[in-house]
Amino acid sequence: ARITLRQLLDHAAEHGYGVPAFNINNMEQALAIMAAADATDAPVIIQASRGARAYAHDVMLKHMMDAVTEIYPHIPVCVHLDHGNNAATCMTAIQAGFTSVMMDGSLREDGKTPADWTYNVGVTKTVTDMAHLGGISVEGELGVLGSLETGMGDKEDGHGAEGKLSHDQLLTDPEEAVKFVRETKVDALAIAMGTSHGAYKFSRKPDGAILAMNVIEEIHRRLPQTHLVMHGSSSVPQDLQDIINQYGGKMPQTWGVPVEEIQHGIKNGVRKINIDTDNRMAMTGQIRRILAEHPGEFDPRKYLKPAMEAMTKLCKDRLEQFGTAGQA
Numbered sequence: 591a592r593i594t595l596r597q598l599l600d601h602a603a604e605h606g607y608g609v610p611a612f613n614i615n616n617m618e619q620a621l622a623i624m625a626a627a628d629a630t631d632a633p634v635i636i637q638a639s640r641g642a643r644a645y646a647h648d649v650m651l652k653h654m655m656d657a658v659t660e661i662y663p664h665i666p667v668c669v670h671l672d673h674g675n676n677a678a679t680c681m682t683a684i685q686a687g688f689t690s691v692m693m694d695g696s697l698r699e700d701g702k703t704p705a706d707w708t709y710n711v712g713v714t715k716t717v718t719d720m721a722h723l724g725g726i727s728v729e730g731e732l733g734v735l736g737s738l739e740t741g742m743g744d745k746e747d748g749h750g751a752e753g754k755l756s757h758d759q760l761l762t763d764p765e766e767a768v769k770f771v772r773e774t775k776v777d778a779l780a781i782a783m784g785t786s787h788g789a790y791k792f793s794r795k796p797d798g799a800i801l802a803m804n805v806i807e808e809i810h811r812r813l814p815q816t817h818l819v820m821h822g823s824s825s826v827p828q829d830l831q832d833i834i835n836q837y838g839g840k841m842p843q844t845w846g847v848p849v850e851e852i853q854h855g856i857k858n859g860v861r862k863i864n865i866d867t868d869n870r871m872a873m874t875g876q877i878r879r880i881l882a883e884h885p886g887e888f889d890p891r892k893y894l895k896p897a898m899e900a901m902t903k904l905c906k907d908r909l910e911q912f913g914t915a916g917q918a
């Protein structure tokens with residue numbers, strides 16, 4: 591069944607678990623996520639970015655969402671827009687059947703210029719006012735994602751803030767978070783605390799200086815009823831880096847967000863954990879392996895099936911690690 595983010599995260603808060611939000615762009619990713627949710631008896635958030643909507647077409651996404659809920663009627667699925675950049679993008683997603691939207695007003699409409707307070711509150715409130723009329727949930731974002739290590743926004747992988755950011759911009763201010771939630775009435779709040787999108791988050795295993803988990807604790811203390819969202823939460827597992835590089839890839843050594851840190855976040859109000867990069871890597875590793883080991887192969891199913899299976903395994907691991915398993 592299709593449910594809203596609010597319904598799902600209220601349940602998660604009541605029972606003390608977190609829900610991974612996995613990105614999809616195609617049928618293989620949708621099926622891989624659902625196979626994992628089914629195997630672990632877990633509810634799940636499937637999210638699509640503007641890029642995914644352009645890649646797959648809204649109509650295709652809409653019917654894929656319908657298809658997965660028809661195939662797995664017993665699994666609660668929240669269909670969420672990832673990083674909406676204006677009110678229109680959010681409203682067309684709702685028309686396409688999404689039950690939840692992110693209005694990311696931390697950046698201007700161009701998706702790369704950090705926005706000011708007035709813009710963010712204004713555009714986010716416009717979306718919550720409209721979406722809530724139709725029972726649709728809204729995620730907002732306060733603070734700009736980027737690296738506390740380098741001070742750079744995460745434009746590097748094609749979206750996110752451009753250029754150098756101040757330490758203040760990279761960390762959500764707890765006091766402002768309280769005001770933001772009060773003024774916008776968002777159902778969930780994405781915060782900035784040192785994670786960035788993509789594979790290249792940290793140049794070493796993160797510690798408190800480059801991943802500020804204390805910011806989450808502080809915001810949760812002040813906003814115990816607000817569902818917190820961690821973006822850029824791929825763990826970038828070493829074994830996935832190794833498989834890719836073993837079969838011809840060239841990914842420089844990198845570190846992601848350790849699962850233990852996310853588990854600590856879940857104890858402190860984090861309810862939605864965004865993961866895309868890990869699944870991209872899981873699929874790519876298998877595609878590289880199959881094509882390297884069987885250079886004569888050209889049936890896409892021969893490499894897409896192992897790719898799906900690797901993604902299902904990653905998703906199952908996270909559903910178990912975040913306590914989502916068994917909550918469907």
Ligand code: G3H
Binds near residue numbers: 641642
């Ligand atoms: O926001 C980041 C997600 O990984 C989606 O990425 O915009 O390339 O589809 P995308």
Ligand code: 13P
Binds near residue numbers: 673788867
């Ligand atoms: P990763 O790049 O760490 O997977 O983050 C995904 C994300 O935050 C999507 O909104």
Ligand code: ZN
Binds near residue numbers: 673787821822864
């Ligand atoms: Zn994100």
